[in-house]
Amino acid sequence: MLPLEGHTVVALEQAVAVPLATRNLCDLGARVIKVERPGDGDLARGYDHVVEGTGAHFVWLNRGKESLAIDLKSPDGIHVVRRLISQADVFVQNLAPGAASRLGLDAEALRADNPGLVVVDLSGYGSVGPMAQRKAYDMLIQAEAGLISITGTTDEPVKTGIPTADIAAGMYCAQSVLAALLRRARTGEGATIEVSMLDATIEWMGHALYTQLHTGRQPPRMGVGHASIAPYDTYPTRDGQMLIGVQSDRGWRDLVTEVFDSPELACDERFATNVQRVSNRAECDAEVARRTREWTTAELDARLASAGVPAAQVKQLAEVVEHPQLRARERWRSIGTEFARIDALLPPATFQDFEAPMGDVPALGAHSRALLLEAGLSEAAADEVLERGVAAQHHNPAPPLVSPSRVRTTPDS
Known part of the structure; x- marks a missing residue:
């Protein structure tokens, strides 16, 4: 049995931080319903189209999820999402500051209907304070957290080459959900959780922050080197x-x-x-x-x-793709996307008794009609909602989730 089998997560998510958190939950067996805007969906879908027509960020972060494309400005759309959340175990969102509350999707209202619900609000700077309403992107948080100031060479500061602030926040988000579900299993009590990208990234500043705190000196930028170790x-x-x-x-x-x-x-x-x-x-x-x-x-x-x-x-990335250690440990699998099958890495945590499901990456609205029905709409009502454009169903039905095949297990594969 998968660790999170039987748990449902509804996610109002976009970009990187929350999608990473919910993908981690999905890898552990949770069912993840991804709520997206009709038309363009999660903005990460449009960052690029380099993976056989699909965005690299989106492929990385969204395998195994179900996509519901629905208009949250419509009363019908909000009704459907509220119904799904009322039946779920977890609700996670990273909309713009205050947006979820304006939609009536704040933790207090949702947990009144579903007291055992675990709600996580992920934001850039937290819900209070002078920067609470500021927009927050990974690069901006890296700057505010001091990460850019210690990264780079003596001549030039740089941001990290991966979205470190997003990843840090996403990992703490997933960790908090697991802790809350563990407590709920013992007490029946849900949870209201806040995760800030700034808090998560400053926590990752670790020894550099404590060096500044206790010596008054900022560690210098060292390039590949280390301020405290030689060679x-x-x-x-x-x-x-x-x-x-x-x-x-x-x-x-x-x-x-x-x-x-x-x-x-x-x-x-x-x-x-x-x-x-x-x-x-x-x-x-x-x-x-x-x-x-x-x-x-x-x-x-x-x-x-x-x-x-x-x-x-x-190593350059071309060498990493063919890394002999990945090949020897059979870390690559094949998953489906809207346009093609692609290679994807197994998640880092390897359980002895099961393998992560590694489901397909959903097309926008691939599961909309089925989720409308699940929310309690009749077939006629679901079709009417689709016809009015409140929700959108992808023209091809979602492919069934199948066991992934192994790829790249030999140098010639």
Whole structure:
């Protein structure tokens, strides 16, 4: 049995944060009903069309869900959604600040009808405070949380290459739902939960924030390097670069004696301890780089692995797609989209007794008519709502959820 089998989640979601949270719940067996606008739906559908005609963000975040395309400005539309929520276990939303309340979909009203309901409101800055009504995108939150200020090189700050603030908030959102459902199983009590992207991202600032708090100094931007550890950076090889991260004095001794054949560096007073290596970072990095240039990347990688020194090749995404570790562990599956079957990765948590369902990515409104009927409309009423454009049904019926097939399990697949 899947962990969340029998649980229904209704999500008024768009972009990344809540869709990631509900996809994680879907991977654990929950049924997720995704409520979208007729016409264009979740704005992530239109970010691009690079995955066989479907957006990369949308494919990543929405597999296995059911899509209801319905007009929430219509009384009929709100009635249908309220009915579905009244029968659900979880309601999650990340609309613009105040929008859910204006629609009558605030936690107080919903839990009055369904006391055991778990409601999560995910916003940029929280429901109170001077920035509560501000629009919040991932890049803006990265800036407000200080993440951009410590990311990049000494010359230029940059945002992270993935939507870190969205991902942080989405993960805490999913985690809070699981905790609330666990409590409800014991007490019968639902929950009202608020998750802020700003709070989630500042929590992820971790050691950098505590360094500032207790020393009054902001950690410098280090590029690939680390402000508190040396050697910890990319170093040149004969044909590329190798990332080496030595986090202990024993690791330094292993590096210089077993990999570099330079035992004299092990007792060099400039480098004997991590504190000394950080204080003499330029000299330490120069000594490491002078020796890493002696080998190709593959040769150095093998030497480092044999000595147990933490290191990694700096891979491009084309290499990641064909990563031998993913292939050996059979991490790729095939799922359906509106236009084609595509490859998708299994979720990171692997249960011994079940595999995540990995359902198809829904077309906009793929499940609308079925959900109208589920909300209590008669067939005639459902057809009338569709004819008036209050809801929209995709022209092709939703494909059945089938067991995913394995792909990319061999180099030739």
